[in-house]
Amino acid sequence: MVKKNASIFISGKGTNLKNILNKSIDYTFPIRVKLIVCSSRYAKGLVFAKQRSIPIFIIQNNLISQMKLINEINKRNISIICLAGFMKILSKSFIRALNLRILNIHPSLLPKYKGLNTYERIKKNKEKKTGCTVHFVNEKLDSGKIILRKYFYISPNDDFKVLKYNTQKLEYLAYPEAIYKLFRYN
Ligand code: GRF
Numbered sequence: 001m002v003k004k005n006a007s008i009f010i011s012g013k014g015t016n017l018k019n020i021l022n023k024s025i026d027y028t029f030p031i032r033v034k035l036i037v038c039s040s041r042y043a044k045g046l047v048f049a050k051q052r053s054i055p056i057f058i059i060q061n062n063l064i065s066q067m068k069l070i071n072e073i074n075k076r077n078i079s080i081i082c083l084a085g086f087m088k089i090l091s092k093s094f095i096r097a098l099n100l101r102i103l104n105i106h107p108s109l110l111p112k113y114k115g116l117n118t119y120e121r122i123k124k125n126k127e128k129k130t131g132c133t134v135h136f137v138n139e140k141l142d143s144g145k146i147i148l149r150k151y152f153y154i155s156p157n158d159d160f161k162v163l164k165y166n167t168q169k170l171e172y173l174a175y176p177e178a179i180y181k182l183f184r185y186n
Helices: 015-023 046-051 063-075 092-098 118-124 160-183
Strands: 004-010 031-038 056-058 078-083 101-106 129-136 146-153
Touching (some): 015 031, 031 046, 031 063, 056 063
């Protein structure tokens, strides 16, 4: 199969990035990661890019940096962007200029709990069920078309850490599955 070139955007630990990189070794996995974009040069997750010698682009808060990034993406023939814990909101102009499929993973069952501090809010509301969602990115926060969701049941004793652990365990299944799903027919 001919793999598509992808770029992964991160800001923190990069455990989803690591997981996708591991999956992409498989020849049936539809993408290969050609560029890592990060909002901080100190992000822990950059270590996974360095281990595999994948080029890194540190995005800054200005138009010139954004234009340079568009150039880097086009140069590498990137056809899909996966946000994985990327803590910046992409500008409308950036999304429009690229005109690519952009995916995101969110630690709740969207459309519930868009935005930040999801685990705290889920716990506070005594939800019985939660999970993660992979969705397309559009110009509104956490509101693009849903590709897939995975859920688990919360037990009353589950604290914040357990919620996060169980959610992320599902994320490592959900993101690769969503990517497979997207490329199944094209
Ligand atoms: C994930 O839980 C994802 O849902 C959220 O940010 C977290 C990133 O974790 N958007 P990591 O950097 O992949 O470890």
